[in-house]
């Protein structure tokens with residue numbers, strides 16, 4: 213056993229990744245049993261069982277006396293680009309009731325949190341964080357109540373500026389404003405650059421909180437399609453910029469929620485250049501950037517910003533301490549405005565917590581923790597992948613994120629994700645149904661799954677139950 217997977221499962225997953233990446237072409241012959249035994253030092257039965265699994269997943273086909281061949285369609289399992297064009301008209305948004313009902317259902321105690329937006333708290337160094345919090349609280353100056361008001365605790369902003377430096381970006385700490393989580397940073401940035409009635413470009417599918425912010429501020433949304441493999445459709449954005457008086461864009465460039473897709477460097481650069489031509493600010497939501505499975509942080513669009521138009525927002529909620537509610541924005545030319553809005557709305561992020569996080573970042577081993585967290589998430593992705601292959605019906609498509617903890621599944625069009633969600637909740641499982649990720653409640657046959665929890669037979673069982681529910685007539689009734 214390796215982790216909770218058998219050797220043959222590990223081998224099958226490695227081969228599946230190669231097939232899906234397209235590095236072994238459809239129709240070509242897979243390596244022989246003997247070649248794999250020599251290459252991986254495993255037994256004949258391990259290879260044989262791995263091939264059986266790949267066959268079960270629809271990735272290879274056996275040909276008598278000739279070996280295994282890559283099955284047609286095996287390397288196009290990524291969900292297809294959704295058929296949502298940029299909305300021809302900007303629209304008012306009315307998403308909250310749907311989102312709240314789904315979020316409420318997910319709060320049921322004991323539910324399997326496949327629809328959750330957070331990773332498992334067991335993956336966070338809570339005792340070490342508590343030590344930093346206690347230490348900082350003891351040493352805190354009585355004047356910090358005044359000194360640490362926005363833009364925020366100086367040590368914390370310096371630590372964040374140093375992390376930008378680690379990515380090769382020199383963000384002056386004067387441009388960093390500490391907020392109550394990334395969500396507040398994103399909302400303040402949106403308020404800084406819009407007025408009621410303005411048009412904002414968002415992703416489709418996209419993070420529902422962007423739609424809720426637009427709804428709350430009485431703005432209008434234009435949805436720009438996100439391809440699950442290549443990300444935001446820049447041609448559609450260019451068209452939308454010509455057709456609509458877009459005042460701001462709210463996009464995720466790394467490990468997008470819900471698809472998990474990351475924009476290439478070229479696309480990030482092209483995005484920043486396009487928006488600069490139109491003088492449109494970009495609110496860049498990068499809360500998952502630190503959770504990369506590749507060696508390096510995928511540089512955000514901010515890196516290409518020459519005009520101070522990009523407001524980069526992130527937090528420690530997904531990587532370290534969701535409950536501490538500490539986030540920030542590096543807001544370029546809008547820094548002063550964001551800082552004033554922060555003062556005018558919630559005044560300040562909690563002062564002892566800011567100091568505690570600054571202490572942890574300096575002394576607590578954040579990078580070591582991140583390396584462990586990324587490895588755990590990557591392993592959980594493999595487990596989820598195997599379970600999807602094992603239990604979900606043939607024809608299910610899914611994205612291949614290289615970071616974060618979300619998978620985006622596409623089922624055949626007849627599937628009703630809302631009905632699947634309703635039945636799953638009855639069984640103690642909460643998947644996130646596609647319609648909550650769009651202003652028009654599109655993505656009716658899509659679901660987002662969270663793989664941010666240590667693998668367990670309970671999660672495996674939940675995927676099996678989803679597979680069963682997908683066969684129910686009411687779920688297939690559309």
Ligand SMILES: Cc1ncc(COP(=O)(O)O)c(C=O)c1O
Nearest residue numbers: 329393394395419469499527529
């Ligand atoms: C894409 C995205 N942005 C922002 C947030 C909010 O982050 P925070 O908890 O730091 O406010 C979330 C949380 O679910 C998210 O998924």
